[in-house]
Ligand SMILES: [Zn+2]
């Protein structure tokens with residue numbers, strides 16, 4: 001099979017390698033589509049280390065072969081791939097919260113070869129854990145790849161009570177795909193208005209070009225977000241804010257923009273070399289803020305994400321701006337990494 005192999009940081013070669021065979025409990029998937037994600041970019045450049053030469057974790061595939069002792073999964077069925085695989089026996093894994101696995105979860109495209117290849121293996125532990133999420137024929141392979149990042153946003157937003165009518169104004173720091181998907185989840189769950197804040201005018205223009213259903217697009221290079229929110233909400237503040245950019249100063253800034261009893265989701269991971277930041281804890285205390293984390297996603301999040309896409313409550317097709325063949329993997333990486341390319345989601349389609 002053909003696969004995009006990381007030879008060394010920044011050097012990826014399309015090579016012919018042996019197609020894996022499913023061992024006991026494993027599934028061989030024919031990869032139909034696999035989307036590039038920001039994390040993949042960091043791995044490909046050598047900024048982040050993974051254990052395997054093939055990355056790619058936003059995958060739609062069709063079962064090509066079934067290993068011995070697998071039950072209820074059949075050749076020809078289509079699935080989206082759940083990335084996170086827990087140890088299977090800690091307290092969190094036992095309640096299907098593998099993203100919080102006490103033994104550290106492993107993941108497709110990190111500890112197991114991923115989807116930038118013609119075929120990939122779903123390991124036995126993943127099959128047992130339900131990491132193959134069935135998808136219907138009514139959604140395309142490309143749309144199916146969005147289930148993974150969308151599921152992470154469904155998880156990150158889970159603790160925010162959007163169905164409560166008091167929760168109207170939502171702001172998102174970061175207009176990349178993750179900021180956009182967080183905004184779309186908020187909207188689908190009943191948030192009234194979504195404001196996207198980003199430092200890149202190109203990105204904000206792209207959102208409008210793609211007709212994304214957001215209400216305000218604020219360039220924070222030109223406009224002070226704290227002042228803008230004060231004016232826009234007549235001093236009340238935002239009901240919920242998502243920090244979807246790895247810029248830690250945004251957390252105290254967001255706290256200045258929140259309404260009383262507001263919700264703050266720290267979706268983005270911050271630089272591991274220095275994740276500390278000074279914040280005024282009395283803001284949380286006196287104003288009764290709710291602060292949430294977000295770490296990957298599990299089966300329930302994938303199912304909700306899939307259902308949003310299948311029901312068209314969230315329309316993701318506009319987000320797929322570029323499609324490449326595996327042969328042109330390097331070109332795809334370049335396109336996704338270039339802000340002037342107008343790329344939102346770049347997909348490798350087999
Ligand atoms: Zn990803």
Ligand SMILES: [Zn+2]
Nearest residue numbers: 087090093101
């Ligand atoms: Zn575990």
